[in-house]
Amino acid sequence: MNIWTYTIRRLLYVIPVLLGVCLIIFVLFNLVSPDPSLMMLGKHASAHQMAEIRHELGLDRSWFLQYWDIVKSAFTFDFGRSWSTKQEITQMIKNGAMPSLTVSVPAFAASTIIALIISLFVAFYRGGKFDKSIVIACVALMSIPALAYILFGQKILAYDWGLFEISGYEHGFPAFVPFVLLPCIIWVVLSIGPDVRFYRTVMLDEIYQDYVRTARAKGLTENVILFKHVLKNAMIPIITWVVIQIPFLILGALLLESFFGIPGLGGITLNAINSADFPVVRAMTVLSAVAYIVFSVITDVLYTIVDPRVRLK
């Protein structure tokens, strides 16, 4: 099977998966979630007005029609308007995506590259003092909660030392750069621990394989073995780890966005959950599901490129 047929077939799988996702969303929001009319009408709601608003929202229609609305929105990406803010959801997502991406993409790229470099070094000096210190440092970094980094960064680096903006965001390049520097650094520090530990394990798994012993027996240098053979063979788990995280980058980092006043998608999602704003939560869920599926396909295709043993079936 060629790569195009495979990709198209995998993309067709998106349809039943999305139908399932829509069903789960529908069940969760119709059976579990609170009545949105209360949230929308505020503290002076009357029973008559609640009935009116339920009618306006179409919540008194049959379950099938309500489910069909969700399915339609998943395929057309027309999510309607927010119940809470009355804003158009597609526009809300467009407005929020860029600020989220300006933090998450550079931070994710930087943390991945730095973690890969560190783990290669660690693999090279495995078992030694350097390796042990890095592992201890990673565990230490992971043990500190994200909030502590944020509070420390904002108070010491931004407020006391004046190196960064305390908070805020400006749209457009390069205006946004000073505002995303500190959040990006914190993101990198937060990611580096788990990333290095994962990549180190992957590298060490490879380093004890038979082919490495063969390579050494052939007299190849340790650098060639590490960079040419081990890294290439370790690419499958690395790609899985990296690509599968990409869809979540668009959702932003909730805590970072909230503390640094970045108007990204993380804040939109949180506000929507808190105010039972079903259309927005539905949009974000559908969007995540679609992105997850698409990037799963990309991961599978990339496998065949980095490892010829993987065949498309």
Add this chain to the structure above:
Amino acid sequence: MKTMNFVLALLLVLSLLSCTKKVDVNEKVLNLVVSAKVKGMDPISSDDRYSSNEVARVYEGLLEYHYLKRPYTLVPNLAEALPEVSSDGLTYIFKIRKGVLFHDDAAFPEGKGRELTAEDFVYSLKRLADPKLQSVGWWVLDGKIKGLNEWRKKYADLPAVDYKEEVEGLKAVDRYTLKFVLARSFPQFLYSLAMPFTFAVAQEVVDHYGKEFINHPVGTGPFVLPKFEQTNKIVYTKNPKFRAKLYPSEATDEFKELGYLQDAGKQLPLVDKVVVNILEEDQPRWLNFQKGNLDYVAIPKDNFDTAVTPSKGLAEDLAKKGIKLLISPSLDVTYTAFNHENKLFSNLKLRRAMSLAYDVNKSNELFYNSNALPAQSVIPPGIAGYMPDFKNPWRGPDLEQAKKLLAEAGYPAGKGLPEITFDCPSSTISRQMGEYLKSQMEQIGVHLKVVQNPWPDLQKKINNKTVMLYGIAWGADYPDAENFLQLLYGPNKTPGANGSNYDNPEYNKLFESAVVMQDGPERTALYEKLNRMAADQAPWIYGVHRQSFVLHHSWLRNYFSSDFDQGQAQYLNVDLEKKAEMLKKL
């Protein structure tokens, strides 16, 4: 070459690092902060304080509260004068100011804002009643204006609403005269005309933008916002065509003494620009204020001890920076409500026993840094009906009396009493408050189970009457005791504002007599009677009336904290010389 590239990249990063924004001291800019996202700029959707404050920078209403008078006093804003009121209290005639212009906008011919007329108010109020728009502010007109409920009902099931159809109680008599006829006497009606829900919008702007009207605010107000975007910052500029409106020359003594008349007689607004920053977390708000990036800030709970001394003074290090502290009482009440539809709580002695077991002073110390005022009943200080010397006989702590009453209620030492569920919101502070209440009740043998709920879930439980006991607060919509007393009025049971479902015929009758009366000693006496009844019957365990603690920089003039601060930005001023001087100290 590679080394060169690296050095260049490093220099770029360092140059960006050094570009941290400097505070501009050449333009009169107000730097404000809000702690939640602003939903939009449609007056009829401005039900939360954040949105209504933003709406009131651009839009205006017939009336407003005098900026420097207490108790709160209504004065004309877009109206020329206070209305003529008929002797039966049912007809109100307003004269509209002439020559008031809407902001320039593409929706008007040649982009020039036209003159405001009485018809704009007729349209704006019908819009609030429009069944297709489902405004959260409909309650302010519901049942008040003759024929308006019928108009709303008629179009609820029709495909489109006809705004041209006349409503008997809402008419533009001529270009500048507006006449209201009320369905029943309701003196509080005037307060609704100072609320952003009833502010004037232009029909052609609404029609031009359709559903996007929410993002295109075009009013007559002191500031202009060409387009609203739901982001982290909103920037308003001074309305160059704002009518002649002057800073007040009169003030009550408290304001005079504090020098709030420095700008008396000056044309409003006093600043060129208003920048509203949206920061949801306490720390960035606090740090930005201390850096001078914000003009004022409410003191976050965690920073309270470092900012305020035990004697309620300002900490020395902040005072040296010229920062000022303002303490103002809020028109609100916190309480733990019994669900009176639950048979258990029809037992008056049980309610009183639980009220007596609760140590409100300790709770004030734990949760409000001892800065709140323990509530004796439902009406807060600052409005007619509040009795400063009144002591609620069932206000705790009095454990001996509580135990005695519990035994008399049929539950000696809590025996035979089922476990009572206390529902609260899901924040940490709510959990702590719940645990505190639980420990207080344990002292007399009443066992509580604390259940946390996301806010929508808690609302659902209250609405479905499945709660037993729950913690909540109420902030005033307008400065009249009716707004608090209605919380215990039987016909207002859930889903109305009376979430505790208290229904006492005697109270209801008295309330109905009071609300139709004009302000005066007779009505105040009735409010006081209702307030005493609300204390005696222990329908809730009363909490506190809170106070706000706000810091502001010395360069910000005319600022104070208020429950009704919509439109405040036009009265604020920035002393640029002082700002330049004080910023060096920060």
